[in-house]
Amino acid sequence: MGINIVPWSKAWKLCSQSVEPSDTENNSNFSVVINNYQHILAMAFAIKEINENSKILPNFTLGFWIYDSYFDAQRTYHTTLLLTSSMESFVPNYICDPQNNLIAVIGGLDPETSLHIATILDIYNIPQIIYGSAPVMQGKTPGFFFFQMVPREALQHEGILSLLLHFKWTWVGLLVMETDNGEKIVETMLPLFSQNHICFTDIERIPVRHLQKETEDWLLQIAKIYDKVMASTANVWVVYGESFTMAFWRWLQYIPEVMYVMQKPKGIVWIMTSQMPLASFSYQRTWDTEMINGVLSFTVHSSLVPGFHQFVESQNPLGPKENSFIKDFWQHAFSCVFLTQVQNNGKGDTCTGEEKLESLPGTLWEMSMTGHSYSIYNAVYAVAYALHAMSPSRFKHKIMADGGRQKSPYQLLWKSYPFLRGVTFNNSAGEKVSFNKNGELAAGFDLFNWIVSSNQSISRVKVGEMTPKSPPSKGFTIHEHIITWHRCFNQAQPLSVCSEECLPGSSKKVMEGRPFCCYDCKPCPGGKISDQKDMNDCFTCLDEDYPNKQKDLCIPKRTNFLSYEEPLGSLLAFFALSFSLITALVLGTFMKHHNTPIVKANNQNLTYTLLISLLLCFLCSLLFIGQPQKLTCLLRQTAFGINFSVAVSCVLAKTITVVLAFMATKPGSRMKKWVGRRIPNSIVISCSLIQVVICTLWLSSFPPFPDADKHSVVEEIVLECNEGSVAMFCCALSYLGLLALVSFTVAFFARKLPDSFNEAKCITFSMLVFCSVWLSFIPAYWSTTGKYMIAVEVFSILASSAGLLSCIFFPKCYIILLWPELNKREQLTRRKN
Structure with a gap:
């Protein structure tokens, strides 16, 4: 029984006019795409191998027909109908030759040809295996399922x-x-x-x-x-x-x-x-x-198919088994004519049949199997293995179901496509061939x-x-x-871009009205980088890193704080210790000369309290230097606030004491009963206690804690104390400022008292220095960042404390140490003329 696989070669010829298939031998007005002849050879070679292999289809012989569509829909429909009818006469839907059974069609390279073929084959449930692109089926009929010998x-x-x-x-x-x-x-x-x-x-x-x-x-x-x-x-x-x-x-x-x-x-x-x-x-x-x-x-x-090269070389137009295509192919490939044509028209060189296919240029012919020829080769094998997969018992069952009427089993075969869809085999090149769920080659x-x-x-x-x-x-x-x-x-890799690539450190800026591939390059803004080419936008470094100057790399920030090792920290610590030593010397001097009139003149205990608070103020500035710890963070602002409150309260008490003493010396004054230690002590205790309450509330609600400032300084992570509550911090400073302002006001109005009782001038000048320092502190503190904020606060503590120490106590030390003859009661009680 002859079983035919009918391939469809859309164009081994490209004709310039419509030509009947039977007239092609006599028509010379066509241009041939010579390369497509290899498709025919690939099919012939595959069928030759299958027919010689007794393990695939031992009882059957495969044959094939080839038709040309001539790029014409009418021709395509006509030749497809020829395949489904008897070859001897064109009678659609009628086959009188039981020896020739159409079991599959290998469609053309082009989608339109495959679509036209499917329109006819869909009626007969004959599968079409295409080795080109599938046609667009949307909105078209039929909805036929193609088997594609090409990947998706x-x-x-x-x-x-x-x-x-x-x-x-x-x-x-x-x-x-x-x-x-x-x-x-x-x-x-x-x-x-x-x-x-x-x-x-x-x-x-x-x-x-x-x-x-x-x-x-x-x-x-x-x-x-x-x-x-x-x-x-x-x-x-x-x-x-x-x-x-x-x-x-x-x-x-x-x-x-x-x-x-x-x-x-x-x-x-x-x-x-x-x-x-x-x-x-x-x-x-x-x-x-x-x-x-x-x-x-x-x-x-595609892969190298064993034996195909030799099969191609064996083609001879003068051989006893030449096919109907080889002479046309040979004449167009080698631009010659065979002897009969020469005698008829006298045109062209004579074809000898000994021309070598290897001599043809690569644009016309390739000896190795191309991708499309490899697809045709595998398509033939796919049909053969699908036939092989059908069991004889299934054929017998189908024949009995038809009442025993004698039908070819292969007339029943292609009503079930799963046999072809599920085919899997290894070809002679050693590669696995199978379809996916969509009927496309899994390759x-x-x-x-x-x-x-x-x-x-x-x-x-x-x-x-x-x-x-x-x-x-x-x-x-x-x-x-x-x-x-x-x-x-010049063998350099070609470039094809609308804009030159943006280097690291810059980002793309799309040109208005142009596609997004066309752009300008703009440098990254401050604080951002781009570390790759052609980035759409720059990005910010991690908090622990900062951009380099080129803005193409993030550099780890160095940890920093106001330390004793650096010059600024060492200098501030030196001044703090020096002023502490000076204060201690002044305190020692006053304690040594505690019986002298100048020491007794203005509440001796109040003087000692003021000196001790100033000493502690100088020492508390050391809490601000060095790496912040939990304890130092808790103590430094509160210690500073309480000590300064005590110091300013003492100054206020001393000022009020001077005023009361002057008023008590006036004849008939009732202020004598207020002169004494009770009023100054009450002022110091009450004023200081308010600051203590503020600091206690601060520590109990939002206490300061060690923190790292990663944003204030670009290149540094500043270790600092987070004040916990900015509001409480401002309350402590505001209260301290209020005390200073009251002390300055009282001292200012008392500055014109007689010289013998006038300590108010020194206090006025000391509070003027004190207020000037802290008024300057506020803008300086908020305008600096990192460790320099701490340095500003330490400097303000040292400067204001030094101002109080120098303005109030240095004139007295000068008298005590250098002019002891002035340190007498009659000198202190002498009034101004």
Whole structure:
């Protein structure tokens, strides 16, 4: 029983007019795409292997028919109906030859052909295996399920995207055919590429070249596209076409010669899809191939099939088993005619049959199996293994179900597609072949680089691949070091960007009215960096880091605080200890001369209290120096506030004591009963106690704690004491300021008392110094950052304390030590004349 697998070769011929299949031998007005003859040889070789292999289909012989669609829907429908009827006479839906059974059709390379075939085959439930792109079925009938001997289309899109991202080509052009599939590619690729920051500078649609269409009109449209491509700033173009597109695409290099165009040719990196094999018309054998030098082409994955090379070499147009296509192929491939044609028309060289296929240029013929031929080879095996998978018992059951009527089992076979969908086998190249759930080949794509040598021969070098892995980036591999670029790039990697890349330390600023791939570069603002090229925005370093001067790197901040080791801390500590020592000496001097009139004159105990509080004020400034600890944070502000409150309270008490003493000396004054220690002591205790209460509330509610200030100083992490509650801190300072203001006011009004009783002048001047220091402290403190805030506060403590010490006590020490003769009662009670 002869079982036929009928392949569909859309174009091993490209005819310039409609020709009946039976008339092709007598019609010479057609141009042949010679490369497609390999598709026929791949099918013949596969069927030859299957028929010689007794393990696959031992009781059956496979055959095949081949028809040409001539790029014409009417011809496609006609020849498809021929396949479903008897070969001897065209009677649709009638088969009188039980020896020839149509069990599958291998569809054409192009989507439209496959769609036309499916319209007929869907009626008969005959499967179609296509080795090109599936047609766009949306809104069309029938909803036929295709088996595709090519991987899923989305995988090729991911491969192109990975290729562009690998070379950082973000400014590319797109050429598509003006077909439904071309529009589908635009709709699919545009959002995918945009999501990955790749822009299409231009999207040009190549008009379909119908054979009946006037060549001049078509060339005019191509010339417009040529101008746009050459004027574009993109150096990389993605071309999505069909099986014959490459042959027409080669016309681009001659557009400047045959048509008027504005732009001069330039080097371009062309990225071809798998639908565009390396193909040429026979008349293009001598055309310059420089244009396709450096092309990067995705093709359906293929491997070396053992024996195919020898099978191709064995083809002989004069052999006893020549097929009906080989003579036409031979004549167009070698530009010769066989003896009978020479005698008829006297044109062309004579074909000897000894010409070598290896001598043909790469644009016309390849000895190794191409991706599409490999798909056809696997398609034939897929049908054979699906037949093999059917068990004899299933055939028998089906025959009995039909009442025992004698039907070929294969007439029943293709009503169940799962046998083909579930087929899995290892081909002779050692690769596993299977379909996924969508009827697509579970395989990947190879990436080839087309290299033109000096003698215009072309070689294809595999430089990468795209395998179906997840994520897609892991499935893409490329060996860029073996890629040969177009000569105009001087073998340097081409660039294709709208704007020069922004270096680290800057970010992109999109140009108004331009695609997002076009941008300016702006430096990062203060406090931010960008550590990569072409960043959309700068970012802030971590709190522990700060930007370098170039704003492209985050540097770890150094830890800092007001320490004893640094000059500023050492100097402040030195002054604190020095003033403490001086205060202690003054206190010792006063205690030694405690019986002298100048010491007794103004409440001796009040004087000692003031000196001790000043001594503690000088010493408490040391709590502000050194690394902050929990204890020092708790003590330093409260100790400073309480000690200064005591000191200022003593000053206030001394001032009031002076006023009361003067008023008590007046005749008949009733103020004598207020003169004594009770009033000054009450003032010191009550005023100090208020500050103690404020500090106690502060420590019990929001106590200070060690903290790290990471923001005030750009390059430092300042270790400091967090005051806990700014409000309580301000309350303590405000109360201290209030005491100072009251003391200054009282002393100011008492400054004109007689000299003998006038300590008020010294107190007035001391409070003037005190208030000046702390009024200057407020803006200085809030305008500084880091450890210098602490230094300002320490300096204010030392300066104000030193002001009180020097203005109040140094004149008395001067008298005690240097002018003891003035330290007498009569001198102190002497009034001003």
